Amino acid sequence: MxxxxxxxxxxxxxxxxxxxxxxxxxxxxxxxxxxxxxxxxxxxxxPSPRAAAAVRAAIDNLHRYPDGAGHEFIAALSAHLGCRPENLIMGNGSDDIIALLTQVLLHPGDRAVMPRPSFLMYEIAVRTVGAEPIFVPLDNLTIDLDGILRAVDAKTRMVFLCNPNNPTGKIIRQADFERFFDALPPAVVVVVDEAYIEFVRDPDCLQTIDFSKAERPLVTLRTFSKLYGLAGLRVGYGIMPAALAEGLNRIRQPFNVNLLAQIGARAGLEDRxxxxxxxxxxxxxxxxxxxxxxxxxxxxxxxxxxxxxxxxxxxxxxxxxxxxxxxxxxxxxxxxxxxxxxxxxxxxxxxxxxxxxxxxxxxxxxxxxxxxxx
Ligand SMILES: Cc1ncc(COP(=O)(O)O)c(C=O)c1O
The missing domain is CATH 3.90.1150.10 (Aspartate Aminotransferase, domain 1)
Known part of the structure; x- marks a missing residue:
């Protein structure tokens, strides 16, 4: 047979x-x-030379499991960002956190609205859990916040935004986002992927960190892959309400960020x-x-x-x-x-x-x- x-x-x-x-x-x-x-x-x-040196110095400890809670790494991040450790989640790249968020927030049949084209992992993560991605075309290469608002319905649980957007490099403006965020139903969680935010030169660009620190239904995603040159180490983090972080901590792999990654990223953070x-x-x-x-x-x-x-x-x-x-x-x-x-x-x-x-x-x-x- x-x-x-x-x-x-x-x-x-x-x-x-x-x-x-x-x-x-x-x-x-x-x-x-x-x-x-x-x-x-x-x-x-x-890579950041400080990160590379720290990774080299840690090689002899490879027989040890990493700190599953990432205490030192999270403490360094929280000092760097000025936010509470309870609001931080570390990931095996920000890809990992995108997947964890969809697993925690979406049931099969729920909807997540996202711009198109944008970073492809949002769609993959949403489909993986049996939820439905709803695409809103860009307007003149820029994320169409009004179009996204129109696409939100009773089944919508998440909205993904990418700022600046990959692949177009266009930003969301702070004032536009504030209007958008206030108009959304409170049960919708907004994820703002800021993988490239550090490169922005436009002073009107949205910075979400103050929103996500303030226990609002908003997640900021950042990565060490770009500015710190650590794409191969795979380290990203999310800033989010403590109750949501607690949900992600329930399901993430206990050692999702490996030993070298935690040490390298922490050193990279100091490499001004x-x-x-x-x-x-x-x-x-x-x-x-x-x-x-x-x-x-x-x-x-x-x-x-x-x-x-x-x-x-x-x-x-x-x-x-x-x-x-x-x-x-x-x-x-x-x-x-x-x-x-x-x-x-x-x-x-x-x-x-x-x-x-x-x-x-x-x-x-x-x-x-x-x-x-x-
Ligand atoms: C918009 C965006 N988000 C997230 C990522 C993934 O980042 P990480 O390497 O932290 O998984 C990328 C990688 O290219 C990206 O372009």
Whole structure:
């Protein structure tokens, strides 16, 4: 008798998240060397040196379990943020906390409203628990808060927002959010994913931390993957009402943030020099890239994050492949609903120059080809 595995329909409805390929894999597949990756919004300067040193120093303790409650890490975070430890949850990346929130807050059949396109893990986490994602299209690349309000109904239990939004880099304004938040039914929990908030230069940008500290139905998500250069360690955190944090603590794996991750992230938090260097790199890099794209007469969408969209006026997948052959890895935005756009993150000054040179070469190539209808 043959037996086949039957997956439930709500799992079959999930399109798996496709992460950017590691640079080594791409080089092997394409037979290229010395390529640069500007596709996953990582920190181009590498990891925080203080974090790396702390991780190295902790290697001999790998036979020990980590502190499951993360006392020292949580204490350091709470001092850094000025909030109570009861309002903090640590996660194996902020992805982990997104999943925990949906498990704690949603029943099968409940709804969670989210912008589209935005970070894909919201949809995956919602579908995983048999709940229904409701998508609200962006308005001019920006999250449409009024559209989200209109989409909220009696079945809605959560709203996801991403500020600045990935992949468009556009922000939510503080005043707009306050109106939006006040108009929501109190039973709806708003999750604001601030993975890139530290890169924002616009003073009108929403900062939710004061809301989430104040025991309102709001969660702020942050990560060590970007500003601190620790994507490989997997550390994120959430700031939320104590009763919700208590719910997440009931179901999270007891050691969800590993020993090296806790130690590395705590040291990274103190690495002011690296944080300043990263901010300088991203901001000066953006200014340089904007200037060069103006010179190349390309349309781009200014950002408040460490990545942005460039409208290539051509099939983005073809541009992505042509850039790969130049040894530069970017992200095609075709599957995000922007068929002519690529997303690129800021690199080091050297990487930014290489990116511009490669882009110039690709433009020359495509100028020689007939325009494609996309
Ligand atoms: C908007 C957004 N949220 C969350 C994450 C995931 O962060 P982490 O590495 O902490 O899981 C990313 C990663 O790219 C992201 O772009």
């Amino acid at each position: 043959t037996r086949s595995i039957q997956l439930p329909p709500h799992i079959l409805a999930i399109d798996p998240y496709v992460p950017g390929k590691p640079i080594e894999t791409l080089e092997r597949e394409l037979g290229i060397r010395d390529s640069i990756k500007l596709a996953s919004n990582e920190n181009p300067l590498g 020099e690296f944080v300043n260097a990263t901010l300088h790199c991203v901001h000066s890099g953006l200014d340089y890239l904007y200037g060069e794209l103006d010179r190349l007469e390309l349309t781009y969408h200014p950002t408040q994050a460490n990545f942005f969209l460039i409208d290539m006026q051509r099939d983005a997948q073809a541009v992505f492949e042509a850039m790969l052959r130049q040894g530069v890895i970017v992200r095609s935005m075709k599957s995000y609903g922007f068929p002519r756009c690529i997303r690129v993150n800021v690199g080091t000054a050297d990487e930014n120059r290489r990116f511009i040179a490669a882009l110039g070469a690709v433009i020359d190539q495509i100028a020689a080809e007939p325009a494609a209808d996309v």
